[in-house]
Structure formats: C-alpha cells, structure tokens
Amino acid sequence: MPARRAVTGRSQEPRKRFAEELRLLRAERELPLRKPGEAVGWDWSLFSKMENGETLGGPEVVQALDQYYGTPGLLLTLWELAMGDPTQFKERYRRYMTLEAEAISLWHYAPYLLPGLLQTKAYAQAVLELGRFKGDELTRQVEARWERRTLLEGENAPSFRTILSETVLRTPLPVREQWQEQLEHLLTVGERRNVTIQVVLHSFGLYPLGGTDVMFPKPTDGRTVAWVETSHSGQAVEETAAVDRLQLRYDFVRDLALSPADSRKFIMRMLEEASCEPST
Template sequence: MNRRNAMGGTAATTAAVFGEVLKHHREAAGLTQEALARKVPCDRSHVARVEAGTRVPQDTFAKACDELLGTDGVLLRLWLRIDWYPEVQHPDWFERRANMDAELVTLREYQIRVMPGLLQTEDYVTALFSRRDTSPMEVEERVSARLSRQQRFLTDGGPLYLVILDESCLRNVVGSAAVMRDQCAYLLVVGQRPNIRIQVAPADNPQLERPATSMSLIKLPDGHEWVYSESLDRGHFNDDPAAYERHSQTYDVLRADTLSAPESAALIAEVMEGYGHDGQPRVQLRDMGQEQLQRSEWRQLHRGSAQLEEDQLQRRQRRRLHRSSPRYPRHRPRP
C-alpha cells in the first residue's frame, strides 16, 4: 500500500523537501544556520537537521521561521500539507494501520482508557509519550508525527469518523488536570465538524454491551473492510467478513444504546468543568490554514449551550404553570 501525502508526492521525500525550502529562504534572507537558530530560538544542530531532512520539526518552528524570514506563511502551509508520520520509526504493524488511515473512507472506533490518537491535543500527546522511557527529541518527533496523522480528518471533506469513547477516556488523567480540561474542550469543538461524531458510553450504565477492548472498523475506498485492535505489543488485523459483521453489529447496537452526540457533549462539558479553572483552554484545531482557536470562541460556545438549556427550562416551567392554572370557559359569540 503506497502512502501518499496531501500534495501528491511520496511521503519518503517530504522531510527533505521541507528542509530544502527552509534552506532556500534562510539563505535568501542572508542568515546562517547559527543566526536563524538564535532568533527562533533553538540549537543550530536543530536547524541543520531539519534542513538535511533528518529531523521532524514542530509546527511552531515552521511558524517562527515564516515570521523571521518573511515568507508569508509558506513554511507553515507546507508543514500542514506534509505527512510527517512515515518520517518517524514505528512498528511495522502500526505503519500498516497508519497507511489505512491515510486512505480509508469510513472509520468507526470504540476506545477505552486513553483518547484515540486522531482526537488527541498536542499537550495530551506530549504527556502520553513522556510517560515512556523516551528522549525529549524522540517525544517531539512522535508528537509531530501523530498530529500530522490527524490532518486528513480535520479538513473539509474528510472521511467519516464515528467514535464512541468509554467514559474512562475522560476520567483517566493524562498529564494534568489542565491538559485534560483542554482535551475535553477540544473534543467539544472538533465534534462539531460535519464528518466527526463523538459519543460517550457512560460508566454508570452496566446494561451497555461494550467490546472487551478498543477496536476500529475500517472501510477502504475499494470496499475492503477490516477490524483492527491492539494487544500489549502488537496490532491485530482481521478482514474475515463474518468477523467484521459480528463486530460491526456490536458497535452499531452500542452506538444506538449509548448517549447521543448532544448528550455526550453535555457530559464532556461536565467532566471538563470538574478539572477546574486553573488550566485555560489552549485548544488548536489543526486545519489547513486555520489559526489557533481563541479561548473566547469556546466561552461563546459554552455560553450558547448554557443559554439554550436556560431557555428550555423556562419553557418547561411555563408549560407546567399553564397546565396547573384554573381553566375558565371562553365566551364565544353565538352565530
């Protein structure tokens, strides 16, 4: 399966292309690698490795270079269009899954304990990888690769993505309360995209028939369907039609019986508030050419939801008052 990036080139050349573009604009600005590194700021070796195509840069690095070199956003737009995932070493089985994500037309997921990789914020991903015995450089590269993998699902016309989160995903703290608060806020924002629906399977409903582990139901452009799940150290792929049908039915029944998307959003907002107000939302919707989401947008969304709930409460109260008030016969004129 040949994985290709959004620009139409092979993923194996994208890091080198970004490095060449950066080098061209740096030299055009009359700056050495050392001078650019001081301005970013970062180590000169970081600039050298990015230009050589051996280091995966962060989007913040691309944005800083755009501002310093006066490139009018060229580097950041290129960074967003590049599929960085193949530039980082991963187990063969997970590369196979990532290749499917790059081509699939429909993805249905059930996730327990940890947020799905396609919905994780940068801080959440960083905290997750930092738990392991991994160097800061490797963490940075893996974070960039994972965020790059999300791009296809966050663009207009992205593939259909239906996800059911076990409530444990919201309650299991990764990083800190502030990280979790931002993660919940991000779910509320991204769940409004036309191709993404997020539902939560609440912990207090024992009657829900949940899969034993996280799983993905994948449909490729040629109609081929796969069931994907993971154990401790490997991924499992199954394209047996009977197995797919069985797991698909389990998923569909769970999705029908669990909280709706609006009800799930209310639960996510409730959990988010439970993480306190010390961590202000720093959510980024990593879409093509889209700037960081402003905290005021979330507050406006939250106020709108609160106002809607208040209006519905007032209407219910008026209906109750109307039903309990005495009825008087109307005087009707005789014909």
C-alpha cells in the same frame, strides 16, 4: 515506475532531505503551494511548513503526496527516516496507515484512552511517556501524532465516529489546565460535520467491546476492515466473519451510548468539573 532519482548533492540529514524532496517535486512541476493542497484535501499552509522543515506532517499526508506526485513509497520512506526511528513503522502499522489514509469513514471505540486523532499535544506526550519514548524521540513522536489530526480536516475528510467509554473522560491528565485544554479540544472537534463523538456511561453495566480498542476503516470499495489495538501492538482483522462479529458488537455499543447531543453535554459537565478550583 518513476526514474530513480540521483542523490548527488542532496542533503544527507534526513529531515532536511525530506523537506528538500518536497520542494523539488513541486518545483519540477511548476506548481503553486495551493495546487497540491487542493488536490489532496489539506490546507496549503501545512505543505509550506513541511517544505520549510518546520514540521514533518503525518503519514496520511505523506502518502497522499506520494500518490499525487507519482512517487510511490519515496516520500513515505524519507518521512520514516526523518522521524528518526524507522523500526517503529513495521509492516502491520504501515498497513493501518494505508487503510486510514484511504478510508471514506472511520468508526472507533475507545475503552481507556482517547484516539490519536483527537489528542492534544499534552495528552499525546503523557501517553507516549508511558512507553519507551523520551527526549528528542518523544518530541518527534508527539509532533507526528499531532499532525495526524489533519486527516479529519478539509473538504475530503472522512466521516469519523468515536464512542468513548466514560473511563476515558474520567481519567484526567496530571496537569489540570492540560486536561481542560483536551476536553475543550474534544468539544471543538465535535462541532465538525464529519465528526461524531458519543459516550457510554458506567451505569449501563457490562457490554461488548468493553476492553477492546477498535477502529473500522472503510475504504472506497465498501469493504470493512477492523484494526484492534492494545497498549503494545496492533492487528488488522480482515477475515469477513471476524469483522462482522466485531461490527455487531460495535453496533450494540453504539445503540447503548448517549446521543451525540447528550454526549456533548456530558463532556461539558466534565469540563466544568475540571474547571472547579480544588477544595482547600
């Protein structure tokens, strides 16, 4: 257990305190910015922005830094306070963030919304606005969700597969240019070796998992956990038999989906349709 850190003289403004603590932890160890980046698998420029207070980063980045610096929970707590609404980080969501950060692979199915890891800022804002977020709180939440994309970057990034219902790709943003940007982002991210995107067409009819947003984060111990999400809550499913049932349904949907190459062509077709001028 690390020695308790004195707070005398530290900033009392949460965001500044978080950045201050990051700078101090690195300075105490006399480390260049590149060193933590190389150790935890994120680009050093992100840590520079975090230390300067330009961004807070995502929970998975902060958890990795907590582990690297040997400060279990300290940075995550400061990050939650800096986000301005610590009540949103209930234990069940903290559990998911831990599973996601430690996963060597992430398999996902989306029935109606794009997964947060693939959302642009505009898409994230549109989704969050449907909830209770607004003003500064909305801005913070959008930034936090956008920063989560870094989980899929770097040499140690986990393997990520998402299967999208056709509904996801036929539910555009109100602003056409923003929807085009989102589709282009999908195509760009889909080019990464660790990312696989597939699409299930409406023409396949009814199939298992039709209305269930589910993620399977697999940790290094080989155990598979399922995280089932609704529009207002999320729940970890860890009982082996229940996870196996969800996994079998996922496998069925994966077999049903278009191949990654054909899925990419489908997304490109959606982009072409979105790029067409509306008829007058």
